[in-house]
Amino acid sequence: MDRLETRELVYFVAVAEELHFSRAAERLGMAQPPLSRAIARLERRMGVDLLRRTSRRVELTAAGSVFLEECLSLLDGLDSAVRRAQQASLPPRLxxxxxxxxxxxxxxxxxxxxxxxxxxxxxxxxxxxxxxxxxxxxxxxxxxxxxxxxxxxxxxxxENPVALLPRGHTLAGRATVTATELRRDPAFAERCPPMGLDEMLDRVALGRLIAVVGSAAGERLTPEVCAVPVTDLPAxxxxxxxxxxxxxxxxxxxxxxxxxxxxxxxxxxxxxxxxxxxxxx
Missing domain, CATH: 3.40.190.10 (Periplasmic binding protein-like II)
Structure with missing residues (x-):
């Protein structure tokens, strides 16, 4: 068969995610009848049933579930290709x-x-x-x-894991701590928040955050913050x-x-x- 068009993949993804032709058509900004015809034509071209239709509901077949996953991956790849091409036209940037x-x-x-x-x-x-x-x-x-x-x-x-603690914290004077001990403090963040190290150190100094980071962060400590090795987490x-x-x-x-x-x-x-x-x- 001829290669499928991107438009056909977009149509199928909309129907497969909505599991409702009218809602999918509204999402795509088109009428419902041509969308239904496009999906039926896609199934004929591929020679497989992608959707199971009844008067009450629309469901994905096993083939449809596989095709949805592949379509999402292909469309993501296409979007990434466009972004990389756009970046290549700009002045050097890293x-x-x-x-x-x-x-x-x-x-x-x-x-x-x-x-x-x-x-x-x-x-x-x-x-x-x-x-x-x-x-x-x-x-x-x-x-x-x-x-x-x-x-x-x-x-x-x-890097070995260390806990960033305020100098006045009860665990700050310890030679080592465990993650279990840190979790007892409501300020402890299981994952580092998405911010730079300087902002993180400010939050720790104010007593609003306790976080585990790599030992290299010790090079940037402020007087109000200390780093204590965490023994039960891997390097x-x-x-x-x-x-x-x-x-x-x-x-x-x-x-x-x-x-x-x-x-x-x-x-x-x-x-x-x-x-x-x-x-x-």
Missing amino acids: VLAVRPGAGSGLIAQLLRSYDGVEPELLFTHDRTKALRDGTADVALVCVGSDDLAGLRTIELAE TTLALGWLEHTTRHSTRHMARPEITALVRAARRIAVDHARIPAGAS
């Missing part, structure tokens, strides 16, 4: 996604070793999603906890991650020059940290 609470030491070391456009920092918990949807170009990711499928990575450093291996784009006709790395330059800087840091042998590719 967005580095980092986790909230990340210490500045590793980032500063990376940027000192990098000769290129000044990166913009994006603080986000879902750094791999930022890479895949084109919001970020490169990211500091956590090996073993982030979804690294489809990414190239270079391991840079290992985190930080790595630089980026997408390796390919085409049907080539498996060559298609990264922009500024991304390639940052990757080279990361390799130099990895060698310094004895993560990989000198000269490794």
Whole structure:
């Protein structure tokens, strides 16, 4: 059969999500009869029933459920392709996604070793999603906890977890604490809030936040805040991650020059940290 059109995928997704032809037509800004005809034509072209229709309801068939998941992935990929093409037409720009609470030491070391456009920092918990949807170009990711499928990575450093506590807190004078103990305090955040480290330290100093971050954050402590090691949480291996784009006709790395330059800087840091042998590719 001929290749399906994007319009057909959009029509099907609307019906599959609404499970109601009239609501789907309203969502798409079209009349209901042509939408029904378009879905029926799509099913004929594919040779499978995607929807089960009765007088009272519309349901997805097994084939329809699979096709919905694939359509959503394809449409997301198309949106990302448009964003990346738009970004490629702009002046050189590099967005580095980092986790909230990340210490500045590793980032500063990376940027000192990098000769290129000044990166913009994006603080986000879902750094791999930022890479895949084109919001970020490169990211500091956590090996073993982030979804690294489809990414190239270079391991840079290992960080142990520490709790940021106000100096006057009852646990502040302890040599170590546990996450269980921290959870008893209503100010404890199970996940670091999506903000820069400076704002996080201000909130901790005011007694409004207790958070667990990487040990590198200790380089930025203020007099009102202390960092206490957390013994029942694992260490985190930080790595630089980026997408390796390919085409049907080539498996060559298609990264922009500024991304390639940052990757080279990361390799130099990895060698310094004895993560990989000198000269490794």
